[in-house]
Amino acid sequence: MIRLARLVPGAGHEAAKAMSLRLLADALLEEKGLRLGPEPLAHTREGMPFLPGHAGIHISLAHCEGLAACAVADTPVGIDAERLRPHSPFAARHAMGNEELDAIRNARDPDLEFFRRWTLKESCLKAMGTGLGYPIRELEFVCVNNMALCINKPEFQFTVWEENGYMLALCVQLPQTVIGHSES
């Protein structure tokens, strides 16, 4: 479902984008038997990538300094990755509510705590398809080990983990369960 690739130091965003697409092509071929054409992706108005003509296949791409990632699923999916480093207080100020800012400030490793929360939020925005246009502070999380729950988005399942100096988060929408009944 997810694929990751390290990028050579100094690789620019075009190289990162190309690697994300390559990961996606490999994942689709292996998991869905789908071979991508030369211009495989379209983007929604919100900037979210999708595969035209394949409404049942959901994808998400991510890249940051040194890493590219992709996710493929049968339901809406979002993946995000960030290199662990001192976090921007400006990003924290914009994206985190007061309780979250306190949790980050009081954490044993504030940068790790910030990026855990940031990647969870970003993965959720991608899965929802809204991009940054959604009020990001409203997404609040409870984390237990590598699992997380978004308090006001229970229809999504989250995994968040640290790997080789990066924080990654994956968000997948749970399949809808339709309960039918017959009238007697």
Place this chain on the structure above:
Amino acid sequence: MLNYVRKSVVEYVDVDENTISEDTHFVRDLGLNSYDFVSIVGKAEADLGIEIPDIEISGMQTAGEMAEYLKKKLE
């Protein structure tokens, strides 16, 4: 205001600020990801004493659009 946007952007991407024009697209041309972009937005909020609602962020896809937005916000 475009100069302010240029100087903010180069804190997050290794590019000559003189190459950033009004039409420079944050994602397509500069490869900024969401974290970079929100950092720039948050810095503008702090520097200029304004709040930028997330619903208005999607309208700032180029340096010129951000500069125009910030100018209007301060009027």
